[in-house]
Amino acid sequence: MRQAVSPAKKIEIIERDDEAKNERGVQIAQELINKEKVVATVGFINTGVALASQRFYQEAKIPVMNNVATGTIVTKQFTGDNYIFRNAARDEIQAPMIVKEAIEKRGFKKVAILADSTNYGQLGREDLEKALKAKGITPVATEKFNIKDVDMTPQLLKAKEAGAEVILTYAIGPELAQIANSMAKLGWKKPMIGSWTLSMANFIDTAGKNGEGARMPQTFIQEANTKKRKAFIDSYLKEFKPKNGRIDSPVSAAQGYDSIYLLAAAIKQSGSTDGVKIREALENLNEKVEGVVTTYDKPFSKNDHEAITDNIPVMGEVKKGRVVYAYQEDADRGSDIRVKKKK
DSSP states (O other): OEEOSSTTOOEEOOOOOOTTOHHHHHHHHHHHHHTSOOSOEEEOOOHHHHHHHHHHHHHHTOOEEESSOOOGGGGGSOOSSOOEEEOSOOHHHHHHHHHIIIIIISOOOOEEEEEESSHHHHHHHHHHHHHHHHTTOOOSEEEEEOTTOOOOHHHHHHHHHTTOSEEEEESOHHHHHHHHHHHHHHTOOOOEEESGGGGOHHHHHHHGGGGTTOEEEESOOSOOOSHHHHHHHHHHHHHHOOTTSOOSSHHHHHHHHHHHHHHHHHHHHHTSOOHHHHHHHHTTOOSOEEOSSOEESSOOBTTBOBOOOTTSOEEEEEETTEEEESSHHHHHTTTSOOOOOOO
16 A cells, blocks of 8 residues: 555555465565555565565565454564564464364364365464374374365375364365265365464355365354444445355455554554554554454554454354354444453
């Protein structure tokens, strides 16, 4: 984003698609910095692209607000004056939630992990293994696959032979759908519990009935349970007019929305578009920022660039083609604003 030169000082959005390719992300980063002269950047869906591209913004002292990429290392890539921030639930939060759901809440003892071969999948797998180890559990099978693979039968057969009772996943929508569909072909249906990406429309729509019951951590469920969330949902549906009335990726949309307001608050507070001053303002925001995920009250500090703590996400579940609260108690308290834990 860049601040337009006008009396109103409006924020101007410069959009680019990195196509989830590291090399494309690097190219775009250099273009946005050197040609477009952006004052801040929001986005990064893919952890691998974030890790490959962020160094250019860091070197240029331009703040980055990661609103989707969840790899734990994303905000820890640099030391000292760090220009990388995030308002998404990192995998260090999600992995223990996934494990708790599988082991404590649902009583499974034999788990298999299926993760894609990208940085996202493999870093997520490591976080899952760490969380399982803390519970004294060793996966009975750990399998890997590549982006665009369409048959997960070999990986699932190994999990089946090992006696897996549940499949834990770290991947993105299309390949997650292939896991669900391959299980159906085998006639071997086991619960899927994984990262937030099980809420992606391209998982839900491609898996169809085979994706029913999949569970995942969510910072935002598409429920109009506060005035702010109702206004956000209504505006989204009016603007994009989805035929099924569903936001394709509620988490991404909500976190993206909030990230703009966080940066805008920092720019306003600093009275400047200078990257150093914006970073300093983000690390010490004076006013609360009301978002749709949460209300951000001092969300960042010099040594903490994560706006989301482990008390904010809830478990979501795919049901009849959309994501709903997995637990009634969370639905009943959906209007409660979960705020960041204070250290």
